[in-house]
Amino acid sequence: MIQESKYEVVRGKVITRTFLMFTFFFLLSLILLAVRFTKGLGAVTNLSDGYPWGIWIAYDVVVGSALGCGGYALAILIYILNKREFSPLMRSALLTSALGYTMAGFAVIIDLGRYWNVYGFALPNRWNLSSVLFEVAVCIMTYTLILWIELTPVIAEKTGWNRKKLEKIVMVAAVIGLILPTMHQSSLGSIQIISLKKLNPLWHSGFLPLFFLSSVILMGYAVASAESLLSSLYFKRPFEMNLLKKLSIYMVYIGFGWIILRFIELIFWGKISLVFTQGFYSFMFWLEVALFFIPSYMLWKYRSQLSPRKIFVFSIIYLFAGAIYRFNVYLIGWNPGSNWVYFPSMSETLITIGIVSFEFMIYLIFVKTFPVLPAKEV
Amino acid sequence: MKEKPKNPDRREFLKKGMAAAVGAALFPGAVLASEEENSEEWYSMLYDSTKCIGCKSCSVACKRVNHLPPELEKDGIHDDAIDLSAKTKTIIKLYKSDDGRSAFVKRQCMHCLDPACVSACPVSAMRKDRTTGIVYWNGNRCIGCRYCMVACPFEVPKFEWDKPIPHIVKCDLCKDTYLKEKGITACADVCPTGAIIFGKRGDLLIEAKMRIKKNPERYNPVIYGEYDGGGTSVMYLASKGVSFQELGFPRLEKSPAEISESIQHGIYESLVPPFLALGALYFLLKPEKKEGKNDSGK
Numbered sequence: 001m002i003q004e005s006k007y008e009v010v011r012g013k014v015i016t017r018t019f020l021m022f023t024f025f026f027l028l029s030l031i032l033l034a035v036r037f038t039k040g041l042g043a044v045t046n047l048s049d050g051y052p053w054g055i056w057i058a059y060d061v062v063v064g065s066a067l068g069c070g071g072y073a074l075a076i077l078i079y080i081l082n083k084r085e086f087s088p089l090m091r092s093a094l095l096t097s098a099l100g101y102t103m104a105g106f107a108v109i110i111d112l113g114r115y116w117n118v119y120g121f122a123l124p125n126r127w128n129l130s131s132v133l134f135e136v137a138v139c140i141m142t143y144t145l146i147l148w149i150e151l152t153p154v155i156a157e158k159t160g161w162n163r164k165k166l167e168k169i170v171m172v173a174a175v176i177g178l179i180l181p182t183m184h185q186s187s188l189g190s191i192q193i194i195s196l197k198k199l200n201p202l203w204h205s206g207f208l209p210l211f212f213l214s215s216v217i218l219m220g221y222a223v224a225s226a227e228s229l230l231s232s233l234y235f236k237r238p239f240e241m242n243l244l245k246k247l248s249i250y251m252v253y254i255g256f257g258w259i260i261l262r263f264i265e266l267i268f269w270g271k272i273s274l275v276f277t278q279g280f281y282s283f284m285f286w287l288e289v290a291l292f293f294i295p296s297y298m299l300w301k302y303r304s305q306l307s308p309r310k311i312f313v314f315s316i317i318y319l320f321a322g323a324i325y326r327f328n329v330y331l332i333g334w335n336p337g338s339n340w341v342y343f344p345s346m347s348e349t350l351i352t353i354g355i356v357s358f359e360f361m362i363y364l365i366f367v368k369t370f371p372v373l374p375a376k377e378v
Numbered sequence: 379m380k381e382k383p384k385n386p387d388r389r390e391f392l393k394k395g396m397a398a399a400v401g402a403a404l405f406p407g408a409v410l411a412s413e414e415e416n417s418e419e420w421y422s423m424l425y426d427s428t429k430c431i432g433c434k435s436c437s438v439a440c441k442r443v444n445h446l447p448p449e450l451e452k453d454g455i456h457d458d459a460i461d462l463s464a465k466t467k468t469i470i471k472l473y474k475s476d477d478g479r480s481a482f483v484k485r486q487c488m489h490c491l492d493p494a495c496v497s498a499c500p501v502s503a504m505r506k507d508r509t510t511g512i513v514y515w516n517g518n519r520c521i522g523c524r525y526c527m528v529a530c531p532f533e534v535p536k537f538e539w540d541k542p543i544p545h546i547v548k549c550d551l552c553k554d555t556y557l558k559e560k561g562i563t564a565c566a567d568v569c570p571t572g573a574i575i576f577g578k579r580g581d582l583l584i585e586a587k588m589r590i591k592k593n594p595e596r597y598n599p600v601i602y603g604e605y606d607g608g609g610t611s612v613m614y615l616a617s618k619g620v621s622f623q624e625l626g627f628p629r630l631e632k633s634p635a636e637i638s639e640s641i642q643h644g645i646y647e648s649l650v651p652p653f654l655a656l657g658a659l660y661f662l663l664k665p666e667k668k669e670g671k672n673d674s675g676k
Binding site: 191 | 461463500517518519521528536538540541542544629635637639641642
């Protein structure tokens with residue numbers, strides 16, 4: 001499966017100026033985390049009884065895991081639609097996915113008030129099968145493990161482990177790896193169904209799981225494209241233009257499909273007038289739709305003359321679109337009452353930056369140690 | 379060779395797993411039906427806003443028996459809670475309209491018949507006692523994810539933001555304190571005007587309906603909590619002309635738990651076929667793996 005394409009280790013020193021910058025932010029966040037674990041969540045965050053979830057959930061977990069869906073989105077193309085030509089992009093996408101999900105896991109532990117009780121997920125008498133969050137938590141934990149298993153052939157190539165045995169395990173992992181994100185990425189939307197009146201009707205909908213799932217596939221292709229272009233640039237390698245052009249067309253289809261579905265839902269449930277009458281919320285709705293529309297329109301318009309720059313810029317806009325949609329559902333459109341406000345504190349933001357920096361550090365170490373990026377000759 | 383005898387076991391395991399999954403999908407409905415049957419017996423409180431004089435004795439008694447710290451104002455003298463919090467499990471609020479009407483309203487956990495917090499909690503730390511109907515929190519299980527706070531339509535569960543070992547705090551009808559000793563909640567016991575009465579839900583509903591019937595010009599004809607949010611154990615009467623939305627209660631036709639669970643279960647029932655398709659995919663992948671081997675082994 002994965003070994004159909006050739007990969008190579010990136011040459012160069014691990015410790016560069018960029019690497020040191022990430023290290024700085026990571027260490028800074030460690031100091032703030034010490035405060036969080038000794039003085040409580042209130043000491044570093046602006047969370048409150050009205051807004052029990054802030055950017056650690058909205059960004060690190062919800063957006064973070066969505067950004068980690070490159071591996072999943074490509075796997076749909078490669079294994080379900082049988083488009084094998086995309087497999088050169090697979091390994092690096094898997095690596096970012098594994099890192100994205102692992103970091104989301106760290107963020108959850110930081111965010112949990114009573115983290116020492118998480119072992120409860122291993123005790124069946126505590127399982128609550130009607131809890132959407134239970135399903136999300138178990139799926140995400142399992143999927144993170146699956147992602148690292150899917151990466152073992154990469155390590156095996158370097159260390160010379162028995163690859164035949166590994167292949168069997170990896171095959172099973174790949175199948176499970178297709179099911180789990182379908183479940184938990186849609187359920188990340190279902191989580192907010194229970195918020196009911198607290199989530200503005202522009203976003204509250206029985207279709208939340210479908211909106212989350214479809215936009216996460218789009219974000220997966222966008223992150224795989226952007227990552228491919230960035231690493232080609234950073235490590236001075238040729239661009240994978242043939243693959244990326246095809247991928248952009250898929251993004252256009254999903255992008256337009258998503259917008260159409262969004263409006264159908266609003267019209268069908270009689271909420272369409274809200275797109276003009278909700279003031280700031282209406283503005284955020286239009287911003288969200290515009291961020292989905294602009295890259296879809298532009299990529300379609302220039303479909304015969306796509307440059308690396310265009311694909312990169314519009315992929316990034318797609319990522320912002322998916323991120324803004326998720327922020328709208330989890331924070332901006334979420335209003336527990338007029339007497340509550342939330343804006344992330346400096347410490348809260350720095351901890352998020354620290355987590356992301358750590359993710360970049362591991363990425364840089366990994367691609368310079370193991371064969372992850374596509375070999376140059378292709 | 380060793381694998382072959384294992385296969386029947388695995389098939390058996392899958393069969394059982396499937397049966398369990400189908401059972402789980404049907405079971406919650408069955409549980410719900412039995413819940414509604416004995417909800418008449420559950421511990422309840424009826425708060426009559428027309429009788430409340432706003433003396434806040436209930437709030438003080440609650441703090442005393444449940445060992446809750448005061449929320450000191452800047453002068454350091456007054457316990458000055460302005461809303462429910464990790465230090466205040468019940469509070470009396472004053473509603474004032476622009477046209478001069480006013481009414482007191484008591485807030486605490488509503489002890490819903492189908493509680494959103496219980497449905498939401500991933501590790502069953504929020505539970506509803508099957509015999510008393512009390513919704514309570516179990517610190518030995520809670521992971522502090524705060525999904526109960528997100529889910530609760532009444533904004534009841536609160537969190538100790540300033541502590542490294544935080545608790546989720548909400549009213550548990552004095553389950554381990556006053557109720558255990560005296561058989562009544564502290565707030566209902568101390569209320570000087572009888573604005574809060576404690577009893578079984580069935581009896582309190584009859585009482586509430588009688589009050590409305592006797593004094594139709596005094597009361598809002600609706601009992602909030604009879605059906606709202608799927609029904610609650612703490613119920614409210616308000617003055618005529620004062621709506622429950624004005625008193626700060628959301629308009630809830632169904633319980634959020636029911637809406638969330640029906641969608642989530644619906645999705646999974648319709649997702650079973652695609653799952654089977656993916657299982658088939660596993661076998662489709664196999665021959666291609668062999669091709670891969672040939673390529674790499676050439």
